[in-house]
Amino acid sequence: MASAKELSDFLRASEKRAFKMAIYAVRDEDAALDIVQDSMIKLSQSYGDKNIEELPLLFTRIVQNCTNDWFRRQKVRNTWVTLFSKFRKIDGDDEVDPEEILENPEDASFGQEASKSLERLELSNILEKEIEKLPKRQREAFLMRYWEELDISETAKVMGCSEGSVKTHCSRASHSLANALKKLGISF
Numbered sequence: 001m002a003s004a005k006e007l008s009d010f011l012r013a014s015e016k017r018a019f020k021m022a023i024y025a026v027r028d029e030d031a032a033l034d035i036v037q038d039s040m041i042k043l044s045q046s047y048g049d050k051n052i053e054e055l056p057l058l059f060t061r062i063v064q065n066c067t068n069d070w071f072r073r074q075k076v077r078n079t080w081v082t083l084f085s086k087f088r089k090i091d092g093d094d095e096v097d098p099e100e101i102l103e104n105p106e107d108a109s110f111g112q113e114a115s116k117s118l119e120r121l122e123l124s125n126i127l128e129k130e131i132e133k134l135p136k137r138q139r140e141a142f143l144m145r146y147w148e149e150l151d152i153s154e155t156a157k158v159m160g161c162s163e164g165s166v167k168t169h170c171s172r173a174s175h176s177l178a179n180a181l182k183k184l185g186i187s188f
Contacts, residue, residue, distance in 0.1 A: 002052040025067045039063045130180045141169035
């Protein structure tokens with residue numbers, strides 16, 4: 001069993017290597033730092049009681065899994081941003097924030113064009129209806145993971161299921177929503 005000092009020394013010695021692994025994968029310094037930090041926390045919480053000899057392989061696997069999770073989140077976010085951008089004219093370097101599109105129409109600024117407000121409201125209603133049609137477990141997993149941004153383990157704990165089940169529910173929900181939106185003529 002690794003002592004607290006051994007674990008701390010291991011993490012200190014491994015952080016630069018882990019950061020390089022993450023930065024090469026994601027090409028974003030802030031994201032790489034987050035991945036390494038999350039990996040260190042997960043190693044400490046879940047495997048701090050393991051022998052010091054076991055930690056290098058465990059830590060490498062955790063960094064890889066956290067990196068893969070980051071890519072999955074990015075893929076889903078990019079998909080939704082792309083979808084939302086189809087309903088809004090983008091001038092130059094303007095970026096689309098999905099939360100702006102889903103804002104409450106009553107809270108929207110008065111200077112907006114009526115057509116943009118209508119498009120936002122229409123898209124919001126379509127998404128809500130399609131999300132409501134999802135099976136309960138898929139809807140729960142999807143909303144917790146992608147709208148509340150809980151990680152896989154947190155979602156699994158809340159739902160009372162395995163992390164693999166969360167991944168399966170999220171994948172099925174994403175595919176169902178994409179297919180439903182395509183059938184409605186909304187492409188991304």
